[in-house]
Amino acid sequence: MIVVVDYGMGNLRSVQKGFEKVGCDAIVSSDAKIIENASKVVLPGVGAFRDCMRNLEERGLAEPVIRQIEKGKPFLGICLGLQLLFEESEEFGTYKGLGVIKGKVKRFPAMDHLKVPHMGWNSIKKTKEVPFLADIKDESYFYFVHSYFIQPEEDVAATTTDYGLEFVSSIWKDNIFACQFHPEKSQSDGLKILKTFGEFN
Amino acid sequence: MEIIPAIDLKGGKCVRLEQGDMKRDTVFSSDPVSMAKKWESLGATRLHLVDLDGAFKGKPQNQDIIEDIIDAISIPVQIGGGIRDIETIDEYIAIGADRVILGTIAQKSPKFVIKACDIYHERIVVGIDAKDGKVAIKGWAEVTSKSAMELAAEYEDYGVAAIIYTDISRDGMMQGPNIETTRELALSVDIPIIASGGVSSIDDIKALLPLVNDGVEGVITGKAIYSGSLDLKEAVELAGKYRTHYSAD
Numbered sequence: 001m002i003v004v005v006d007y008g009m010g011n012l013r014s015v016q017k018g019f020e021k022v023g024c025d026a027i028v029s030s031d032a033k034i035i036e037n038a039s040k041v042v043l044p045g046v047g048a049f050r051d052c053m054r055n056l057e058e059r060g061l062a063e064p065v066i067r068q069i070e071k072g073k074p075f076l077g078i079c080l081g082l083q084l085l086f087e088e089s090e091e092f093g094t095y096k097g098l099g100v101i102k103g104k105v106k107r108f109p110a111m112d113h114l115k116v117p118h119m120g121w122n123s124i125k126k127t128k129e130v131p132f133l134a135d136i137k138d139e140s141y142f143y144f145v146h147s148y149f150i151q152p153e154e155d156v157a158a159t160t161t162d163y164g165l166e167f168v169s170s171i172w173k174d175n176i177f178a179c180q181f182h183p184e185k186s187q188s189d190g191l192k193i194l195k196t197f198g199e200f201n
Numbered sequence: 202m203e204i205i206p207a208i209d210l211k212g213g214k215c216v217r218l219e220q221g222d223m224k225r226d227t228v229f230s231s232d233p234v235s236m237a238k239k240w241e242s243l244g245a246t247r248l249h250l251v252d253l254d255g256a257f258k259g260k261p262q263n264q265d266i267i268e269d270i271i272d273a274i275s276i277p278v279q280i281g282g283g284i285r286d287i288e289t290i291d292e293y294i295a296i297g298a299d300r301v302i303l304g305t306i307a308q309k310s311p312k313f314v315i316k317a318c319d320i321y322h323e324r325i326v327v328g329i330d331a332k333d334g335k336v337a338i339k340g341w342a343e344v345t346s347k348s349a350m351e352l353a354a355e356y357e358d359y360g361v362a363a364i365i366y367t368d369i370s371r372d373g374m375m376q377g378p379n380i381e382t383t384r385e386l387a388l389s390v391d392i393p394i395i396a397s398g399g400v401s402s403i404d405d406i407k408a409l410l411p412l413v414n415d416g417v418e419g420v421i422t423g424k425a426i427y428s429g430s431l432d433l434k435e436a437v438e439l440a441g442k443y444r445t446h447y448s449a450d
Contacts, residue, residue: 014297017272115393117323185277
């Protein structure tokens, strides 16, 4: 069973509905036991890094999520769910993340003609072939809403996206696929990713 | 630039009002979910939902239908109308709203806007209704001496993600958008502006397109796509489907 981790940071329903649209059952749960027994884990997230991390920890869900990743269960991180995998974020001070991937989360610098947050549709450039993106053409468009971007310190980049600077818009490492964009809001290409993840063995 | 279809909800139906007058409504569809799917299938990359009953009563009245719409499509949705407390924002975000739009409350209570932005930064959009660049309040009944630019600068300070700028002398009147005031507003702030009001034809879209460089990331269209004077698919293709921003070079 695909379990979407509910830690009080919204937007879970769209993700669950997205899976439904492609014929995959997903449940939303904040129960550590259910998360530990999931066959696949999805970590979405909206809001501030520190709030997300605090909520995960207060609800005792950080450990189960990390254990599932370590066990090799397919893991999908979306938006904050990508950023949380990293060691730390500079959002509102310095906050520690789950530390599953080496690297940091940085804020977009002030740039001429480009607004922060980066909010809207933008394209991805594949940097390597990734199973979770097998059905996605290079330069496809996805929906982004974020002010911070990841800077991995290991070779995990699956795609990059240009927004004034080239940032890593998704990563792939073993059983982990995580994206800055929102597949559940990215029309048919987004749904394809959910489908691939849902059917992945 | 995003071409954003509006679905204005009144009594569970998709309607359009003329100049914000609840009595001057035209019902376009009694099935807003099908309407939403139709706009998505024609290439819309975002929908703009307005709970008109909510706006008039001061609290949401069409949540069930809004939930059905969000569930039925896979594009971001922004919602406004009657959002006056954090709980309502929580509810809309929880059912999958991408952004919520604050109207009346934003002018009455800067504190509320600041609080909402603190909790949901990047997801709070504020509407500014204006006539010839001056802010209109009380359901457009009164035009103040405050300039839209002044108000926009305040909202930017509060942390809102974008501003929906409606020229009330143009809304629903299909007289063409107010290009100059929209551009001036966009240039005066660093947050994106979404233009609203007055689009009636593909020529209006053409006139707005250069403003993407000034920070106008989208345009909301209602009556024009329902009456057929604007072909949504054509507009989306012309605007460059996903080009909500681009570098100046």
